[in-house]
Amino acid sequence: MYYVNGRDLYKKHCQNCHGISGEGLENLVPPLTDTAFLKTNKYRLACFIKYGIEGDTIRVAGRTYDGKMPANEKIANIDIAQLIVYLTNSFGNSHGMYTAEQVAVDLEGCNKGR
Amino acid sequence: MKFLQATFGIFISLIFFTACKQQTRLPILGPRETRQVKAPDGTVSVDTIYKTIPSFSFLNQDSLPLTNDTFKDKVYIADFFFTSCSTICPVMHRNMKKIFDDYKNNPDIMFLSHTIDFKYDTPSKLKTYAKKLGVDGPKWQFAYGDKAAVYTIAEKDYLVAVMEDSSSPENYVHQGWLVLIDKHRRIRGSYDGTDDKQVAQLIQDIPVLLAEK
Numbered sequence: 246m247y248y249v250n251g252r253d254l255y256k257k258h259c260q261n262c263h264g265i266s267g268e269g270l271e272n273l274v275p276p277l278t279d280t281a282f283l284k285t286n287k288y289r290l291a292c293f294i295k296y297g298i299e300g301d302t303i304r305v306a307g308r309t310y311d312g313k314m315p316a317n318e319k320i321a322n323i324d325i326a327q328l329i330v331y332l333t334n335s336f337g338n339s340h341g342m343y344t345a346e347q348v349a350v351d352l353e354g355c356n357k358g359r
Numbered sequence: 360m361k362f363l364q365a366t367f368g369i370f371i372s373l374i375f376f377t378a379c380k381q382q383t384r385l386p387i388l389g390p391r392e393t394r395q396v397k398a399p400d401g402t403v404s405v406d407t408i409y410k411t412i413p414s415f416s417f418l419n420q421d422s423l424p425l426t427n428d429t430f431k432d433k434v435y436i437a438d439f440f441f442t443s444c445s446t447i448c449p450v451m452h453r454n455m456k457k458i459f460d461d462y463k464n465n466p467d468i469m470f471l472s473h474t475i476d477f478k479y480d481t482p483s484k485l486k487t488y489a490k491k492l493g494v495d496g497p498k499w500q501f502a503y504g505d506k507a508a509v510y511t512i513a514e515k516d517y518l519v520a521v522m523e524d525s526s527s528p529e530n531y532v533h534q535g536w537l538v539l540i541d542k543h544r545r546i547r548g549s550y551d552g553t554d555d556k557q558v559a560q561l562i563q564d565i566p567v568l569l570a571e572k
Contacts (some may be wrong), residue, residue: 261553262449270453272491312491315445 247342251331254324258317259332267336273312275305278336282306287333287340291325291348292355322348385539385568388546389518411544412516417473417502417509420485420495425502427544434568435469436561437538438552439513439521441476442488447535451552452492455537458562459494467569470499473513475521475531477506518549537561541568 255263263269267277277283282305283290297316302309326345333340389410396406412427419425436455440448455470462468474480480488485501502509506523513521513533521533539548539561548564550557 261446264453270449271456271493273488274449313443313445 247327247330248334250324251327251329252335254328255331258320259328262314267332269305272308272310275303275308275310275312276336277332278338279306280338283333283338284340287329287343288351288354290329290333291322291351294325294328295320295352296355322352383567384571385547385564388549409543409545410516412540412546413512415504415508415512417504418482419503420482420489420501422482425500429500430469430471430540432467432542433469434467434542434565435471435540437471437473437517437540438536439473439475439509439517439519439533441474441529441531442480442484443476444529444531446529447553451535451537454552454558456492456494458565459499461562462565463498465569468565470494471502472499473502473504473509475509475513475523475533477504477509518546539564539568541571 262274263277264274269276282303293314294317296318298312298314302311304310322345325348326343329343329348332338333343387409391410392408394406394408395403397403414427415425417425419429436458438451438455440451452472455472459470474485480503482501482503485503486495489495489499489501510521513519517536517538519534519536519538521531523530524532535552537550537552537558538546539550541547547568548561550561552558
């Protein structure tokens with residue numbers, strides 16, 4: 246269920262920018278197909294989704310991005326968990342399960358003042 | 360039996376006629392007027408005056424003047440967007456970029472994106488955006504102009520609704536039409552750039568328009 250709900254959430258909140266296959270958009274939006282990046286940064290994904298990304302330079306799939314990703318401040322932890330399960334098990338990724346409890350833990354570590 | 364044959368005949372020719380018409384010529388959109396014209400020999404005929412895109416003057420992503428002359432004898436696709444738009448614009452431009460790539464080597468077609476964010480999207484911001492989208496060059500022009508000029512041409516001429524709206528999260532609201540303009544500045548199609556079906560229709564219509572004399 247996590248995966249299916251995550252797919253619907255992805256369609257609604259993320260697909261316009263990251264694309265139907267997680268391909269991103271040129272140098273404006275990074276792809277979600279860089280498995281190594283997603284693995285190393287897994288603990289930050291909840292923060293990205295909830296608080297967005299701004300004023301940060303990240304390197305994904307061999308390119309540098311300095312764009313802005315909008316925040317989803319009102320999103321529930323369970324929705325974040327479902328999104329993460331979906332994207333880390335699609336687009337060539339297969340990271341397995343991720344729970345809402347883990348989201349709560351990861352959100353504690355966000356650098357919100359960024 | 361005769362009657363049946365006759366209706367059948369009409370039916371067939373109707374199908375044939377509509378099919379033919381669709382493939383050979385795109386409609387001319389927008390309001391039109393008719394005017395009576397008197398020929399030198401005294402005969403009177405009726406001429407149809409189609410809506411055309413009026414003269415405009417903006418700045419492009421290199422801060423150079425951008426006018427109708429830039430698009431002289433070109434078919435072009437026009438839209439309205441802003442660089443910080445996080446909703447429909449990435450979708451519109453993902454689709455436009457695909458078409459851009461397909462026609463990279465065809466000099467007869469161009470692209471024109473107008474920003475509606477006259478406060479933030481200066482030419483240098485448009486330049487950065489064009490580079491990131493991978494389309495910086497003469498073929499895809501980005502237009503920067505004052506609010507009145509851009510909003511008027513959007514609504515009155517390209518027939519795309521745009522507005523500044525402080526109650527919306529991003530301050531601007533607009534429609535995602537990709538507007539197909541012919542070599543005589545007339546609107547030949549308008550397609551929702553966020554809708555796969557309509558974008559597919561645009562992709563079908565471009566060669567039809569390019570083949571027109």
